[in-house]
Amino acid sequence: MTEAAIHQLFHGVTPVSAPIRNATVGVPPAEVEIGEDLVRRLLAAQHPDLADLPIRLAASGWDNDMFRLGDDLAVRMPRRLAGLELIQNEQRWLPTLPRLPLPIPAPRRLGVPGEGYPWPWSVLPWMPGGPVDLDPLRADQAPVLAAFLKALHQPAPAQAPHNPHRGVPLADRLDYLNPRIARLATETGFITPRVQEVWARALAAPIDVEPTWLHGDPHARNVLSQDGRLTAVVDWGDMCRGDRATDLSSLWMLLPDIEARHAAMAAYGASQATWARAAGWAVNYAVVLVDSGRVNDPRLAAMGAKTFAMVEAGD
Secondary structure: OOHHHHHHHHOOOOOOOOOOOOHHHOOOOOOOOOOHHHHHHHHHHHOHHHOOOOEEEEEEOOOEEEEEEOOOEEEEEEOOOOHHHHHHHHHHHHHHOOOOOOOOOOOOEEEOOEOOEOOOEEEEEOOOOEEOOOOOOOHHHHHHHHHHHHHHOOOOOOOOOOOOOOOOOHHHHHHHHHHHHHHHHHHOOOOOHHHHHHHHHHHHOOOOOOOEEEOOOOOOOOEEEEOOEEEEEOOOOOOEEEOOHHHHOHHHHHOOOHHHHHHHHHHHOOOHHHHHHHHHHHHHHHHHHHHHHHHHOHHHHHHHHHHHHHHHOOO
């Protein structure tokens, strides 16, 4: 989708004005101050052979900050307490995943609290490419995405993480989502009859598959590309065992058009009930991205707008 199309979709959406109303639905603020000096001091104390490499802030997300370390490494650090369990998931479980056809940032080294910083942290390989929201995928990447998801969606051990927000029945999300849906229905044009139909169908669809490994948060900032070609899948803090429809929502979030989505659906192969749930998970992400992003992150809002457009495009 072009920037002009995103602008057109987003026209008429009322931003939350200052002072920020409903601030709790925006991207949360950091709970600790993290800077290059802190990263260097932690490295000097725990991994001194890395401490002299160049360091620069590369990204700041909901739960973690990412610093590029030299040419080939990155340092990933929780920026709030909610990120603690997520980074522990990555450290414990990423190295155990089945072999996957795209690179993933399994930790190379582990860090512990120190230098006034309260939580564990990781040194990761630097992944090639940039976020898909800034470098949209080409249509020919549909089977590549499908192959990655099919390789990932293998049985997970019973002790694998349970995530109350991912891989669960969509009905379990209603208390969280209904106020956001109502807000968007009142203040934007995104909650259309088509979106309501897809959402109702998803809620009614049974979970007809066994739980598998999930990435858990496959939106366009957590998937990397270069010149429209998939290069890596990052940010695995929400990885868990659950309903694969959560991840299959990425076909609506990442691919450029309905034809590409159909190609990915054919390559992956799933039941009608699973595709109905996947479309519902796409609505879930679109709601959260727009509702949060319009408070304080226009990139998130644009990602949500694009996802709503793909839902509107049809089955």
